[in-house]
Amino acid sequence: MILGRIKGNVVADKKHPCFKGHKILIVQPIDENGNDKGASFLACDNVQAGPGDVVLVQREGNTARQLLGTKDDPFHAVIMGIVDKVSKR
Numbered sequence: 517m518i519l520g521r522i523k524g525n526v527v528a529d530k531k532h533p534c535f536k537g538h539k540i541l542i543v544q545p546i547d548e549n550g551n552d553k554g555a556s557f558l559a560c561d562n563v564q565a566g567p568g569d570v571v572l573v574q575r576e577g578n579t580a581r582q583l584l585g586t587k588d589d590p591f592h593a594v595i596m597g598i599v600d601k602v603s604k605r
Contacts, residue, residue: 517596520545522569523556534589541565541595543573548602559593560584570599 520543528540539561545553550570557575562583565571574583575593584591 572597
């Protein structure tokens with residue numbers, strides 16, 4: 517799992533049928549200090565996240581497909597939780 521911040525929503529009139537009913541969000545990976553880390557990517561929202569939220573994302577196709585669809589659906593990332601606080605030891 518990776519830590520990320522929601523940058524915004526994706527809206528599409530035409531899309532693969534498996535995406536019907538799923539909200540797609542733009543996720544910016546971040547480090548434990550909240551600094552950007554790498555390129556942003558798209559993920560299916562499974563927890564009602566919104567712009568500015570810090571989230572936990574599973575970025576592995578098999579896990580995303582098991583949670584959201586079937587073994588043949590093109591899911592690659594799913595938002596698994598909204599983070600309240602990050603504390604470092």
